[in-house]
Amino acid sequence: MTQYLYPRTPEEAVAALVEAQGRAIIIAGGTDVLPDMEKGKWRPDRLVDITRIPELGQVEAGGGWVTVGAAVPFAALREHPLIAERVHALADAAASVGARAIQTGATWAGNLVQAMPAADGAVIAVALDAEARILDASGAAWQRVADLYLGPGRSKIDPTGQLLTHIRFPLPSEAWGTAWRRAGRRPSLILPTLNCAATVALREDRIAAATIAMGPVGPCPVRAGDAELFLRGQLPSPEVMAEAAQLALCQAQPRSSALRASREYRMAVLPVLVREALTEAAQRAGCPPQS
Numbered sequence: 001m002t003q004y005l006y007p008r009t010p011e012e013a014v015a016a017l018v019e020a021q022g023r024a025i026i027i028a029g030g031t032d033v034l035p036d037m038e039k040g041k042w043r044p045d046r047l048v049d050i051t052r053i054p055e056l057g058q059v060e061a062g063g064g065w066v067t068v069g070a071a072v073p074f075a076a077l078r079e080h081p082l083i084a085e086r087v088h089a090l091a092d093a094a095a096s097v098g099a100r101a102i103q104t105g106a107t108w109a110g111n112l113v114q115a116m117p118a119a120d121g122a123v124i125a126v127a128l129d130a131e132a133r134i135l136d137a138s139g140a141a142w143q144r145v146a147d148l149y150l151g152p153g154r155s156k157i158d159p160t161g162q163l164l165t166h167i168r169f170p171l172p173s174e175a176w177g178t179a180w181r182r183a184g185r186r187p188s189l190i191l192p193t194l195n196c197a198a199t200v201a202l203r204e205d206r207i208a209a210a211t212i213a214m215g216p217v218g219p220c221p222v223r224a225g226d227a228e229l230f231l232r233g234q235l236p237s238p239e240v241m242a243e244a245a246q247l248a249l250c251q252a253q254p255r256s257s258a259l260r261a262s263r264e265y266r267m268a269v270l271p272v273l274v275r276e277a278l279t280e281a282a283q284r285a286g287c288p289p290q291s
Contacts, residue, residue, distance in 0.1 A: 031110070032113075196212065
């Protein structure tokens with residue numbers, strides 16, 4: 001029989017993992033862990049539930065950062081006033097994760113640990129330059145989310161010995177906007193054909209910085225570095241956004257999938273999504289709509 005524990009602190013949760021010597025696993029919403037157990041991917045003797053640890057269930061802003069606890073479900077992100085007002089892409093991405101019932105349990109942290117390249121939570125995290133706080137028996141350290149991937153479905157985080165306690169991302173003080181785009185057979189309840197997130201920061205009507213993250217166009221969420229570099233210092237005109245969207249293809253290597261779409265279709269659709277996301281992010285940063 002599997003033992004079920006409710007630790008009171010993150011350190012107590014990690015201690016419970018260490019004690020089990022690889023035969024325990026962290027659980028929050030359980031929307032990934034429980035199906036994986038049914039498939040035989042995990043056969044734990046102990047489930048360590050972190051949902052009753054108060055500090056892991058909070059969203060906080062301060063010092064130029066937004067910090068999200070590991071037990072915060074997507075529904076809370078979708079409805080949080082600060083995120084809905086300042087980080088539209090995160091609210092929109094949270095709303096595209098499964099159905100509403102799934103969003104009340106599934107967590108952003110769990111989405112990252114699962115490490116799927118098409119995961120909505122992973123793509124938006126990479127676009128936001130997010131970092132994850134990883135706690136184990138030796139202590140805690142912040143690591144870039146983009147650096148946590150070993151391959152499709154393979155994370156550097158070991159849920160049998162480590163706990164992702166928080167996710168944080170910078171909240172710029174300058175004019176800044178974000179946007180989210182997703183293409184698929186349905187708006188939710190299925191992995192997307194493509195998704196992308198963009199951020200745009202403006203300074204004196206020019207693009208001071210931009211990020212573009214895309215999936216699934218590689219073994220992990222992919223940043224469009226060439227396009228981001230091109231955008232710096234540019235006026236956010238429709239022509240500039242269209243050229244950046246084409247440059248985003250330089251980092252995209254989607255494969256054909258019988259369940260989703262062909263490589264050719266994805267390469268044709270991706271620039272449209274990127275252009276739309278960049279344009280909307282710039283408008284949210286304060287750039288007036290342009291024809």
